[in-house]
Amino acid sequence: MQISMTINGTDVTREIEPRVLLVHFIRDDLRLTGTHWGCDTTNCGTCVVLMDGQPVKSCTVLAAMADGHAITTVEGLADGATLDPVQQGFMEEHGLQCGFCTPGMMLTARALLDHNPHPEPLEIREAISGQICRCTGYATIVRSIQWAAEHPAGSAKTNPEADAEATPEATEEEVTA
């Protein structure tokens, strides 16, 4: 079947099997590997992406169900060379060690701050309670999100990986077109 959706602001159309999960569509079809694939059982939350601005676990959403919707992955957080304040917060407050849970954590944080710009620490903990981090013990993640809340415009630091692609890999036809 054919599906179309917006990924990080770019329209994509692909032919897929109906049983393909959104996480695999993003990673394998679009080659956006920032979204991690973890437990496969809706528990760990490393596959979280935003669907119309709301965090969802992409291992439990069919790519077909995302047809017609807007998806944001971690690659869509930075605006060119300017990091999202959430990304800056994770750098400032050491919000990660191994980084496996980080894409999902940051997207949930973005959605939380869009909904509630000044969350209490308890509200932050509740927002990320469906996601697992095995390195930091969560305290630094909470502080990272607090940093982002306190710096809604971020700081002047730029994205060291500004050249990295935030857009899905183009198909041959798209390149030709």
Next chain:
Amino acid sequence: MQIPAPFDYVRASSVDNALALLDRYGAESRVVAGGHSLLPMMKLRLARPEWLIDINDLFELDYMLVDGQVLRIGAMTRHTALLESDDVQRLFPIITDAERVIADPIVRNRGTIGGSLCQADPAEDLSTVCHVLEAVAVVRGPAGERMLSMTEFHRGPYETAVGQNELLIEVRIPIRTRSGSAYEKVERRVGDWAVAAAGASVSLAADGTISHAAVGLTAVGLDRNVSEVDPVLLGQVPAEQLFVEAGRLAGLACDPLADQRGPVDYKRHLADELTRRVLRVACSRAATSAAHTTTDTTQEG
């Protein structure tokens, strides 16, 4: 890698269209709402539909409205919407209590009340809540709509009275004055199923005695309601001694299984303790509601 077996996917555009699709594809088709129960089951081949009918575009089923003495909740209302609703918090705090501990915030963005009730998992929280609140399920099929009590609706674990060619479209909850309700769950971690949970709804008469009461238990081997408790509460003034007796009866009435979430005696203890707690909170909330009712009457008079 957990991937469902192959199936064909079709997206319904309206309730009538969903019913037509169910009729067309028959017994090998399944409706998917939030998908957070069905997709995991399909990954494990516990469910293997040939056709998946996606009803996520049925915005006509995504609503909550107070209609006279009834709260009407559309079947596609997401858990997050229920949790964030002021009307729900004011009228049925038991729903807000339960929603706070159903799965996790991200799963709650997708899961729906209709999906939860139709999944009919014995450890599912909203089923107990709907039993305690004496909700009515509105089920639509080719022959029109049927109204089912929760006892009629739930036939057993993972089994409901919704026919293959029918769709649960609405849940109706009667609003009672001078009432309070509460829910509490013990879980091993956020997002896990309940080790045990209890819910209670209580109404008070003008003299402060209990005029209506219902207690329900989750995940401890009962058909939700603990009917043994209600007669003990009726006509009594809420008091700690009463809650202790109700808890004792609930602990005796339940029939839990020992599993990885705990042994039988621990679960009985939870049924007892959680029954006391939810009755305490429900009665206190009912007293507050009764005080407001009295104030309103005075002001109107």
